[in-house]
Amino acid sequence: MPVLKNVISSKQRIKRFITGTPEMIRQTEEIYRAVLGFYLNVIHDNLDKLPEWNRNSGTRALEKLTVRTEPRTNRKTGEKFGGNPNPPYPIDTVWPKFPAYLRRAIIAKAIGMAQSWYSNYRRWLRKKERMQARNERRVAEGKKPIPFDEHPPKYPTAGNVGMTFYKGDFKNLSLKTNTIQLKVWDGYDWRFITVEVEPTSHSRKLHLDDSWEMTVPSIYEKEGLFCLVTAFEKKSNVIKFADYYLSKNPKVLAVDLNLGRRNRAVCALVGKGGTVHKVRHISLAACNTTDVHRLLGLIARDVSGLGIVPKGHRPCKRLWRKVRAVNDNYAHHLSKQLVDLAVEWGARVIVFENLKRFRPDRDKHGSARMRRRIGYWLHRRVIKHTAYKAKVRGILVALIPPKDTSNRCSLCGSLDTSRDGNVLKCRNCSIVHNSHINAAINTGTAWFVREEKRLRQKTA
Ligand SMILES: [Zn+2]
Structure with a gap:
C-alpha cells in the first residue's frame, strides 16, 4: 500500500517592537492602506469576475482597470496604438507615481482578502438556503420556523491591515541584528531607511533551528506602536x-x-x-x-x-x-x-x-x-x-x-x-x-x- 505524502507547512512569527520614531513608517502605512482600500473597492465593483481570478490573472485585470499607460507611436505612420490611456479607475487619483512592485504586492493582498471573504460569503449563503429549506419542511409539518439570524460576513476594509514587505522592499532582515532596511515614503520619495527594532528574546529564538525558513516581514500597528513581524516557515510530511x-x-x-x-x-x-x-x-x-x-x-x-x-x-x-x-x-x-x-x-x-x-x-x-x-x-x-x-x-x-x-x-x-x-x-x-x-x-x-x-x- 503506497503511503501518499502530504506536505504541510507550519509557521512561526517573531514580533519585535520598532524603537525610535517611526514617523515615515506611519506615513507609508497610511498610503498602503489608502491604496489597499482603493483596490478593495475596485474589486467590489467587479465582484462578478472575482471567482475566476487567480493571483496572476487578477493582477493583470486590476492593472488594466487602474493603471494609466501612454500609447506607443508607430514610427513610420505616426499613429498611436496600444497603451491604456483611460482606465476606468485611475490609481493616479489616489497616489501619483505609485511604485509598481508595491502596487503588485497590494493587489495580491487585496485579491487574497476579497477571495477569503467571498468563500465565507458563499458558505453563509449555502447555510441560509439550507435553513430556508428546513424551515419550509418545518412549516409543512406544522412546526414553527427557526429564524436565521446569522449576519453575512462583512466585505473587508483596509482599516487594520498590516503592511507586508516583499522581496526588493527590504534588506538585511536577521534576528541577530537589531536593524532592518525598509523601503518607505519619506515625504518626498520612496527610499530605504534603517529601522531599529528591539532585540529578539533568547527564548523565542530557541524554537527556531535551521530547518525553519525565513519569509517576508510585515509591520503592523497596535495602539500607536509599530511591530516588525518576522515569519518563519517549515515544511513537514504528514500522513x-x-x-x-x-x-x-x-x-x-x-x-x-x-x-x-x-x-x-x-x-x-x-x-x-x-x-x-x-x-x-x-x-x-x-x-x-x-x-x-x-x-x-x-x-x-x-x-x-x-x-x-x-x-x-x-x-x-x-x-x-x-x-x-x-x-x-x-x-x-x-x-x-x-x-x-x-x-x-x-x-x-x-x-x-x-x-x-x-x-x-x-x-x-x-x-x-x-x-x-x-x-x-x-x-x-x-x-x-x-x-x-x-x-x-x-x-x-x-x-x-x-x-x-x-x-x-x-x-x-x-x-x-x-x-x-x-x-x-x-x-x-x-x-x-x-x-x-x-x-x-x-x-x-x-x-x-x-x-x-x-x-x-x-x-x-
Ligand atoms: Zn464491559
Missing part, C-alpha cells in the same frame, strides 16, 4: 488519516483531558481493533492550577456585586489576563508533553474528544461556573497548541465527537455501566475500569471506527 488507517500498524495516541480543579491528562496508545499498547498519566506538578482557582474566587467576589454587566464592559480585566496567562502556560507544557509522547510511542495521530458547544450550568454560580468556562477554554487551547506542535513533527490531531466515551465499557462496548469517581463498573462483563483510562481508550477506538466508516463510504 492523511485515510492513508494512516490503511498503513501496516496504525497506532493513535488517545487523550482524555480532565481539566478542572486538578488538571490531568490520561493517554492511551490504541491500535486497530481496540488493542491497548500503553497507558500513561500526565500531571504537571510545575503548573499547579490552585493559583487559578484563587484568582477565579477573587473575580467571582468582585463580579457578584456588579449585577448585570453592560454589554462590551469587561470587569476584572487584569485578573482575567492573569488567569489566561497561567492557563496558557499550562496548555503549552501539556501539549509539548503530549507531542513528545506521540513521538516516543510512534503514533502519527493524536486523538482528542471534541467538546460540545459550551452551555453554562444553570445550577452553578460564581467561581464554580467560571471554572467550567475556563475548563472549556483550556480544553480548546490544549488542542490548538498540540495541533501546531504536532504538525511540525509530522503528526496530525483528530477530533472525535464526545458520544458515550466516558460511559461505554471499552472492553465489551456495553453502555450498562455505573460510574463512581474514578471507577467505572461494567454490569455486562463485570470488569472494573479506571474511568479516565477507559475514556481515553474509547476516544482512540472512536477514531478507528470513524475511519473505517469513511473508508466504506468511499469504496461503496
